[in-house]
Amino acid sequence: MIEINDLRITFGALDVVKGVSFSVANGASFGIVGESGSGKSTILRALAGLNHHWHGEIKFGGMTLAAHRSRNFFRQVQMVFQDPYGSLHPRQTIDRILHEPLLIHRIDRAEQRITQALSEVGLPAAVRFRFPHQLSGGQRQRVAIARALIAEPEVLLLDEPTSALDVSVQAEILNLLSDLREERKLTYIMVSHNLAVVTHLCRQIGVMQQGKMVELLSSEDLRARRIQHPHTAELFDLSLTLEEPT
Numbered sequence: 284m285i286e287i288n289d290l291r292i293t294f295g296a297l298d299v300v301k302g303v304s305f306s307v308a309n310g311a312s313f314g315i316v317g318e319s320g321s322g323k324s325t326i327l328r329a330l331a332g333l334n335h336h337w338h339g340e341i342k343f344g345g346m347t348l349a350a351h352r353s354r355n356f357f358r359q360v361q362m363v364f365q366d367p368y369g370s371l372h373p374r375q376t377i378d379r380i381l382h383e384p385l386l387i388h389r390i391d392r393a394e395q396r397i398t399q400a401l402s403e404v405g406l407p408a409a410v411r412f413r414f415p416h417q418l419s420g421g422q423r424q425r426v427a428i429a430r431a432l433i434a435e436p437e438v439l440l441l442d443e444p445t446s447a448l449d450v451s452v453q454a455e456i457l458n459l460l461s462d463l464r465e466e467r468k469l470t471y472i473m474v475s476h477n478l479a480v481v482t483h484l485c486r487q488i489g490v491m492q493q494g495k496m497v498e499l500l501s502s503e504d505l506r507a508r509r510i511q512h513p514h515t516a517e518l519f520d521l522s523l524t525l526e527e528p529t
């Protein structure tokens with residue numbers, strides 16, 4: 284479904300992504316972990332078509348993508364960001380927010396689709412005419428997921444979708460994402476700091492350090508600590524420390 288070959292991205296003199304390659308099969312879920320500043324979000328933004336200044340090759344469904352994407356690409360590949368408050372327009376009702384992708388992609392039966400989208404992400408119908416600030420953080424992220432799914436994409440790009448949420452809410456959102464993926468046969472690429480989050484949702488995991496993908500491993504490898512690279516070990520040990528009860 285997605286294939287990235289030798290992706291390189293620079294900002295001025297700064298090499299941020301230094302020749303990254305990986306591929307994600309249709310219906311699979313791929314996790315990207317790594318230290319802060321290692322280039323995770325930069326890769327996702329290039330994939331999503333939000334940054335046009337990259338080198339290398341990005342293929343989607345077997346086709347090589349140009350820097351500028353078609354409307355159809357933006358329908359098929361949707362992104363969910365870390366901070367649902369920042370990504371939802373504060374002066375628009377949830378109804379308006381969910382209408383937007385339908386207008387952009389000229390999709391009919393808006394009324395029915397919005398009602399269904401809210402119910403699919405577990406939100407009460409009453410939420411529809413509220414504003415983002417009138418919802419909880421978890422509810423806002425559900426709205427962001429509903430917005431991403433309403434145009435029926437094939438791929439979701441998730442950039443730290445749960446890291447702004449309370450731990451108890453994190454699990455709910457991860458379960459929702461996992462159920463939706465199964466129901467709709469979606470392909471996911473998810474960025475996270477948290478190895479537990481990534482192993483929960485992703486079968487294949489790429490570890491980033493300073494712009495390079497230093498290790499590719501499966502979630503089983505990770506759980507069993509079959510780790511090759513010291514940075515992966517570092518992230519693994521750190522995640523254990525963070526999970527210890529206080």
Ligand SMILES: Nc1ncnc2c1ncn2[C@@H]1O[C@H](COP(=O)(O)OP(=O)(O)OP(=O)(O)O)[C@@H](O)[C@H]1O
Binds near residue numbers: 294317322324476
């Ligand atoms: N638009 C930009 N202009 C200049 N530098 C940028 C830009 N976007 C990102 N960078 C730099 O690129 C590097 C990688 O950033 P990126 O956001 O991809 O990291 P990340 O792995 O997602 O980190 P985090 O885990 O903190 O979100 C950082 O050094 C960042 O400062």
Ligand SMILES: [Mg+2]
Binds near residue numbers: 323
């Ligand atoms: Mg990031």
